[in-house]
Amino acid sequence: SLFTPTVSLLTEVGLLVVWAFGIWLVSRQEITVGVLTAFIAYIGRFYGRLDSMSRIVSVTQKAAAGAKRIFDILDHVSNVPEPAQPVKIGALAGRIEMRGLGFRYGNRSVIRGLDLQIQPGEMIGLVGHSGSGKSTLVNLLCRFYDVSDGAILVDGTDIRRFAVADYRRNIGLVLQEPFLFFGTIAENIAYGKSGATRADIVAAARAAHAHEFILRLPQGYDSLVGERGQGLSGGERQRISIARALLIDPRILILDEATSSVDTETEKEIQHALDNLVQGRTTIAIAHRLSTLRKADRLVVMDRGQVVEVGPHDELMARQGAYWRLYQAQARQVDSDGADSDIEAGHIAVATAQLAHVAQHAAQQAGNP
Numbered sequence: 001s002l003f004t005p006t007v008s009l010l011t012e013v014g015l016l017v018v019w020a021f022g023i024w025l026v027s028r029q030e031i032t033v034g035v036l037t038a039f040i041a042y043i044g045r046f047y048g049r050l051d052s053m054s055r056i057v058s059v060t061q062k063a064a065a066g067a068k069r070i071f072d073i074l075d076h077v078s079n080v081p082e083p084a085q086p087v088k089i090g091a092l093a094g095r096i097e098m099r100g101l102g103f104r105y106g107n108r109s110v111i112r113g114l115d116l117q118i119q120p121g122e123m124i125g126l127v128g129h130s131g132s133g134k135s136t137l138v139n140l141l142c143r144f145y146d147v148s149d150g151a152i153l154v155d156g157t158d159i160r161r162f163a164v165a166d167y168r169r170n171i172g173l174v175l176q177e178p179f180l181f182f183g184t185i186a187e188n189i190a191y192g193k194s195g196a197t198r199a200d201i202v203a204a205a206r207a208a209h210a211h212e213f214i215l216r217l218p219q220g221y222d223s224l225v226g227e228r229g230q231g232l233s234g235g236e237r238q239r240i241s242i243a244r245a246l247l248i249d250p251r252i253l254i255l256d257e258a259t260s261s262v263d264t265e266t267e268k269e270i271q272h273a274l275d276n277l278v279q280g281r282t283t284i285a286i287a288h289r290l291s292t293l294r295k296a297d298r299l300v301v302m303d304r305g306q307v308v309e310v311g312p313h314d315e316l317m318a319r320q321g322a323y324w325r326l327y328q329a330q331a332r333q334v335d336s337d338g339a340d341s342d343i344e345a346g347h348i349a350v351a352t353a354q355l356a357h358v359a360q361h362a363a364q365q366a367g368n369p
Contacts, residue, residue, distance in 0.1 A: 007054040011047045018043055078164070080146055086163040092170050094120040094251040094282030095155050096141070102149030103140060103305075110136050111305040114150070120251075123283040125293035127326060128302035134286050137302070138254055141284070142171055154252070172250035174277070176257035178241030180229035185214055186221040188229075189243045196247055208243035208273040210236070235266035242273045253278060255285040267292075290327050299323060 022036040101114035111133045118124050126134045139145055141152060143159055151158050159167055169192075180188050189204060190196040201221065205211040213236055217223035229237040238258065245253065258274060271292070287293050294313050301309035301316070301323045308322050316323035 004054045004058050007050060011051065014047065015040075015043070080143055080164055082164060083161050086166070087157055087161045089162055089166045089170065092251040093155050096252070096282060097153040097156075098150065099153065100150035101137075101140070101147055101152065103136060103145065104148045109305065111140070112149075114305070114307055116300065116307060116310075118282055118284070120282055121280055122298070123278055123285065123296045125296035125299045126284060126286045126302060127290060127293065127299055127323065129326075132302040133305040134302055135256065136305075138256060138284065138286065141252075142173070142254065143167060169248070170251050172245035172248060172253045172277075172281075174238070174241050174245055174253070174255050174258045174274075178229065178237045180225055180227075180232070180237055180240060182225070182227045184219075184222050184224055185217065185240065188225065188240055189221075189247060191244060192248045200247060201243075204243040204247040205239075207246050207276045208239045209269055210239035210243050210273070213239075233266075235270060238266075238270050239273055242270070242277055246277055251281060253281045253283045255283065255287075257286055257288060290330055301326070 018040060022031070022039065025031045026033055026036055096116075096118040098114055098116045101111055101116075102109070103111040114133075114137070126137065128134055136145075140147055141159075143164060146160060151160075153159070154162075154167075181191070186198065186201050189201050193200075198221070202211065205214055205221075214221055214223075225231050229240070232240070242258075255274065255278075258270065275295075285293060285296060293299060297312070298310055299313060299316055300307055301321075303322060309316055309319070311319075313323075317327065
C-alpha cells in the first residue's frame with residue numbers, strides 16, 4: 001500500500017532536484033535553457049513509465065490478495081463432517097425431533113438439555129430475548145454446526161447421517177437480509193434449483209407477490225440487480241428471497257426476522273407472500289415483533305438456551321409467564337414510542353400556532369404604522 005505513494009514522492013523530489021540543479025547550471029552558463037528543457041521533458045517521460053509500473057504493481061498486489069481469499073474459501077475444510085455411509089433422502093414429511101440438545105461455543109454452553117418435537121406442516125414461532133439461543137438452534141437445524149450433545153432427528157433419522165448438500169436442499173431460508181448476487185432477477189430467483197424454467201420462475205414470483213413489481217422493471221425478469229440487491233427496495237429484495245424459497249419447494253422452512261427491516265405497508269405484502277410459502281411446510285419462524293407470530297400453531301419461548309414455555313399465543317398469555325412478560329414489555333415499548341410521537345406532534349403544533357400568531361401580529365403592525 002506504500003509502494004505507489006513512495007514512487008510518487010520520489011518522482012516529485014526528483015523533478016525538484018533536476019529543476020534546481022538545472023537552473024544552477026544555466027546560471028553558470030554550463031548548459032543552455034534548451035538543454036534543460038529537453039532534459040526535463042525526457043525525465044518526465046521516464047517518470048511517467050515509472051508511475052505506470054507502480055500502478056501495475058499495486059493492481060497485482062490487490063489481485064494476489066483477492067486470489068488468496070478465494071483460495072482460502074476453496075481450500076476451507078468444513079467443520080461439519082460428511083457421514084461415511086450417508087442415508088439417502090427420499091420425500092421428507094418434515095417431522096423434527098430434538099432430543100437432549102446441547103451446544104457449546106468453546107467452554108460456553110449456549111443450548112443445553114433442549115427437547116422439542118415439531119409435527120409435519122406445523123408452524124412454530126421461536127421467541128425470547130437476544131442471546132437466548134434462537135439463532136443458534138436454527139443454525140444447528142441447518143447443520144451449519146453439529147450438536148455437542150443429543151441429536152436432531154428429521155423423519156426419525158439423525159441429520160448427521162444425511163449428506164450435507166442433500167439435506168440442505170430440503171431446507172428453505174428467508175433471512176432478515178436476503179442474499180442477492182449480481183445478475184438478473186430470474187437468475188436470483190432460480191438460485192438453488194438448477195434447470196428451473198421461466199414458467200417455474202414466474203409462478204414462484206406470482207406466489208411471492210413479486211411478479212407485478214418485476215414487470216415494472218425496464219427488462220422485467222431479465223433486469224440486472226447489483227450485488228446484495230442494489231437497486232431494489234428492502235421489500236422487493238425480500239419478495240425475491242421468498243420466490244426463491246417457493247421455487248425450491250422445501251419441506252422445512254426457516255424464517256429469521258423476515259419482516260423486521262421493512263415498513264408496515266410492505267410488511268403486509270410480505271406477510272401475504274409468507275402465507276403462501278408456509279402452507280404445507282414445517283415452518284420455524286423467528287420474529288422480533290411478537291404480533292407477527294400469532295398465526296403460529298405453537299410458540300416456543302427460549303431463555304438462556306433452554307425451552308421455558310411451549311403453547312399457542314392465547315394459552316401462553318393466560319399463564320402470565322415468560323411469554324406474557326415479553327409481550328407486555330413489547331406492548332409498553334410500542335405505547336411509549338407512540339406517546340413520544342404524540343408529544344413531539346403536540347410540540348410542533350404549538351410551535352406552528354405561535355409562529356402563526358407572530359406573523360399575524362406583524363401583519364397588523366405593518367397595516368397600522
